[in-house]
Amino acid sequence: GQQLNQSPQSMFIQEGEDVSMNCTSSSIFNTWLWYKQDPGEGPVLLIALYKAGELTSNGRLTAQFGITRKDSFLNISASIPSDVGIYFCAGPRWDDKIIFGKGTRLHILP
Amino acid sequence: DAGVIQSPRHEVTEMGQEVTLRCKPISGHNSLFWYRQTMMRGLELLIYFNNNVPIDDSGMPEDRFSAKMPNASFSTLKIQPSEPRDSAVYFCASSFNRVAFFGQGTRLTVV
Numbered sequence: 001g002q003q004l005n006q007s008p009q010s011m012f013i014q015e016g017e018d019v020s021m022n023c024t025s026s027s028i029f030n031t032w033l034w035y036k037q038d039p040g041e042g043p044v045l046l047i048a049l050y051k052a053g054e055l056t057s058n059g060r061l062t063a064q065f066g067i068t069r070k071d072s073f074l075n076i077s078a079s080i081p082s083d084v085g086i087y088f089c090a091g092p093r094w095d096d097k098i099i100f101g102k103g104t105r106l107h108i109l110p
Numbered sequence: 111d112a113g114v115i116q117s118p119r120h121e122v123t124e125m126g127q128e129v130t131l132r133c134k135p136i137s138g139h140n141s142l143f144w145y146r147q148t149m150m151r152g153l154e155l156l157i158y159f160n161n162n163v164p165i166d167d168s169g170m171p172e173d174r175f176s177a178k179m180p181n182a183s184f185s186t187l188k189i190q191p192s193e194p195r196d197s198a199v200y201f202c203a204s205s206f207n208r209v210a211f212f213g214q215g216t217r218l219t220v221v
Contacts, residue, residue, distance in 0.1 A: 031208050031209075033209060033210070035212075041214055041215070042114075042201050042203075042212030042213055042214050042215050043153075043201075043212050044212070045209060045210075045211065048209055088153065090210070092205075092208035092209075095160075095165065095166075096141050096158070096160055096165075096205065096208060097155070097158060097165070097166055098143065098155075098158075098203075098205065098208070098210050099155075100145075100152075100153045100155075102152045102153075103152060103153070
């Protein structure tokens with residue numbers, strides 16, 4: 001079945017550093033979603049991408065939908081402590097079932 | 111809108127007891143999903159509904175799990191009988207135009 005592969009699984013960075021994570025699939029998706037989950041909370045939508053090649057920003061976050069529609073990346077610039085959490089990519093299938101990756105866990109070192 | 115509302119937020123129960131988790135989706139959303147999250151297995155889709163009809167329950171672990179959506183504003187996930195390995199955080203999400211919005215989850219502990 002369709003799967004989303006996220007990398008890296010976890011990241012340890014210093015505050016102020018830029019972060020890059022990505023998501024790939026063997027199948028084409030027409031929409032690509034990025035979520036963030038804070039500890040003890042449900043995932044929250046960060047960015048939605050709808051067109052191949054689309055580049056979208058939301059504050060310090062930037063995400064791009066790959067031209068082949070089989071991959072996407074999420075960048076965070078100048079990381080701050082509240083960026084800690086799990087970042088998920090997700091893609092809805094033709095039947096509205098939404099597939100999630102296993103997440104990238106972001107840690108910020110003091 | 112208040113977002114997706116789940117209750118209870120926390121549930122501790124003894125093995126063998128019945129557990130019912132509740133979800134109120136965002137008004138106007140036509141799809142509803144139940145997910146389970148554990149450290150080992152991540153976020154797993156259990157079942158989803160489209161216009162109140164169950165579409166895919168292939169993720170439901172076994173017959174002890176059942177889910178209903180009697181109307182567009184309410185869904186339940188029931189575990190009977192519960193087992194310690196069911197301990198996890200259960201999320202409900204609703205979607206419109208293929209974008210999902212999550213509730214805050216129910217943390218279930220079965221002792």
